[in-house]
Amino acid sequence: MAESQGNRIIVVGGVAGGASAAARARRCDEHAEIILFEKDEYVSFANCGLPYFIGEEITERSKLLVATPELFRNRFNIDVRTRHLVQSVNVENKTVSVLNRESGEVSEEPWDRLILSTGAAPITPPLPGIESENVFTLRNLNDADAIKAFIAEHGCQKAVVVGAGFIGLEMVEQLHHLKLETDLVELQPQVLPPLDPEMARLVQNELIDHDIKVHLGTAVVTIQTENNTATGVELGNGTQIAADLVILGIGVSPAIELAQAAGIEIGARGGIAVNDFMQTSHPDVYAVGDAVEYQHGVLGTPQRIPLAGPANRAGRIAGQHAASTSADPMIAPMGTAIVRVFGITAALTGLSKKFAELTQRKNRSIIVVGKHHAGYFPGAQQLFLKLTYDPESERILGAQSVGREGVDKRIDVIATAMKFKGTVRDLAGVDLCYAPPFGSAKDPVHIAAFVACNDLDELTRIIEVDADLSAYQILDVRSQQEVDTFRFPEITHIPVDELRGRLGELDASRPIITVCHSGMRAYIAARILQQSGFEDVHNLTGGMLMQRFARPELFE
């Protein structure tokens, strides 16, 4: 590896991407001069831990300070200057203009290589009342301190969280942990908009089970105030909610102002455009983290992916390349993300069904319901897994999972297969750990792949979870007891074990959908029918179990 001499590297922003870049640059070039400017007080703090600190699941504030300016100085010989705001970048002279926020002094600092890790800013819509002292966003430790202080000082009892994305849900959980009565407002008609609606419904039910009031498909139109303090919100649907504090978690916009003003290229999605080595349109200026657009591993186009994992990996690459002009290229991220919501976990990677539709990709989706470890072993928990794939290339496009245990593992396995552009057939043969406390000989990942392969091979024709069923005769092959519990209004009921002897009860001229609890018996039934003269037979993926969430209005 080439190691340059006389390299002056300036890093702007000292959290995930910037801190990773600075440390990696030092390890690659002991002799570079490395200066890190951070506009706030802290560097390398645990951004993702903030909700848990507010909710007192993390009790020691010091634990959030992953690395201090002192450590950067002593261990890495990096000149960390906190409370220093980089105001402008001059790419011709290769300088930055920096405001010392303590002294008010402004200085010009030269660089040979510049790494921008400017992050993103929480979106705050121009609502009446938005400036109230108890309307918060959550981005840094100061925000968390302010929220904690306000709750403690005012003995808050009621909160409204606006936005049911990852941070919104984490805040709802943690406010509940603090025993605040909490309402959640989301503009989309579902919680966790990155998920498909029926998967999100599993999360919504968990919220409702914990007494969270969920308001979907509506927005906050006014924040009601008294003396610059919010007292409640009014929603577009007319609902009034009293509140002692309001948390906004409706997304972030990339902090591109510095780059833009310097003439650095901004991508179509509004983030800084970078190549695989995190170089911007100016080869000596790098950018990483929430401010950039990454090549998306499935879409193959630049996308904003404001997540900690890619930021950290990109920082490492930028730091190495800035220090030594070579590095392994960034491996395209796929938006793999996860959230714990009370007792359940929701995770996804790649494209949801609805996003595949939105981007006009050919796609098919199947859903399986499995156990996180052997069903006969104590404590087995139900796990929903949805797999979306391209029916032509057979490539996996995405996966979503919701359950109480083992969700992270399944999504990580599928995300790993997707890194290699794996197909559903590849996934059917991955050699996973198995012992009863950890999984099953046929893991839910395998079962999902098997079902997808059966669909591709037309061994069974999958009907997707939200398909219009009105043209079909529905053959329910569950037991009488199961059918009595809940069922579609109009069904033909023949338990699977009796089907071979009762084929005459079906109308062979009409298309048939087979249904059971989760899909396995319906598949067996569909195979029997397909080989017994019934030509138009389909199997409803995810079974009645998933229908409860996909079409709740039918069963509530």
Add this chain to the structure above:
Amino acid sequence: MAESQGNRIIVVGGVAGGASAAARARRCDEHAEIILFEKDEYVSFANCGLPYFIGEEITERSKLLVATPELFRNRFNIDVRTRHLVQSVNVENKTVSVLNRESGEVSEEPWDRLILSTGAAPITPPLPGIESENVFTLRNLNDADAIKAFIAEHGCQKAVVVGAGFIGLEMVEQLHHLKLETDLVELQPQVLPPLDPEMARLVQNELIDHDIKVHLGTAVVTIQTENNTATGVELGNGTQIAADLVILGIGVSPAIELAQAAGIEIGARGGIAVNDFMQTSHPDVYAVGDAVEYQHGVLGTPQRIPLAGPANRAGRIAGQHAASTSADPMIAPMGTAIVRVFGITAALTGLSKKFAELTQRKNRSIIVVGKHHAGYFPGAQQLFLKLTYDPESERILGAQSVGREGVDKRIDVIATAMKFKGTVRDLAGVDLCYAPPFGSAKDPVHIAAFVACNDLDELTRIIEVDADLSAYQILDVRSQQEVDTFRFPEITHIPVDELRGRLGELDASRPIITVCHSGMRAYIAARILQQSGFEDVHNLTGGMLMQRFARPELFE
């Protein structure tokens, strides 16, 4: 898919592979005649659950019966004949000779396709006393019933388990659960022989912490008896151990007698030779499960892999191919396996370091010590991860992990990357789930890959965990407090944060090894030295933490 007519399929053996094959054959061909012969009473029972049933972690025996003969008949129209022993196979006439063990009758049954899932038999060495009523092997439900009954009837207090492989360790744990005082005897100088010794030592310590007496590098030479009842064992090293029962878990040998007598090819490893569709040397005879040799995903040669996962997947392929003459090929397994031993989990995939050496492959190994989720989030548990790779192709050859939480996920992710013949550089960029309760932005999997890449790029030169250190000066860069706790006898001690100012204390003419707690600070120190005129600098992988297990004699 072609669906044959008039196909008579006989399956021999009704557990994992055979049951999967029969059910899949039916789904692929509704009209085939399918007969399943099982020599014992049960089909499709949960083999892997038996230790937990003995130890009463699984309390309901019925839960182990995953599918009954009745279910096979009603749901799959499969003619299941239990207590029927297939005595011989005639490949010319395409018949089997079957003994009805109830009636004593022998019949000839014709087949068009035959699927052998004959399994394996526990190895029982010809020791004096081996035939005693309380010397058990564990293979099927009858064995488990017998062990349970004996313990209950005789109020057993003391057990000896022979063999520290997967089943041996599961039995030790479960006998301890029953409050039996338990000794474990293993011929190899370590527990869990598939692991490298220092990783196995982590498991051994957990056993010792639970008062298991572990006897390594010695074998049982005599089983002492009174009235056909074992009263103890004598080991090769002279140790005498009293025992109320003895469990043998020293491995299995493939049940190939039927195939061999029929002239079907047996492989070099003693298992039935099969192709990727599980066809034997006779194209209408298939074989699956513990009796066969699978193509090994890393070695690329046929190997016996007597595990449930491959058996189930192979059964499915054989069943489909036998029914319809086409199927996706078997994806080569890699021996991915896992075991829970009290509070810890040990898992591996692919080759260990020692197996890579044994098979004369170029290899390098690194060890990282991480946390199973964000270190600042409550409950983070330490996890050891060893990655073995080919330094030329950079391909991952194997991984081993031991820890209290999250071990299965890391090994599954690496096993998935290995399915695609992934390199350590691929692994560095996998896009995994991250939120504080589930992982870290840089997961231990990433860190392991980063370290391996640094090793390949000579950014740091890794010294492996068991290397001879005598020729090196050892630079310990930990804090004074850490050094005082335990250290190598001869070290130069300079804390990493002081190193830049104290380079003069080192002898630049001698090769240096840097060490710290787990390897990170030692890596930073090595980078400083390598770029400051020290030419021969190495970093001890896994740090002092791993040395405690690799060279316990130095620190005990």
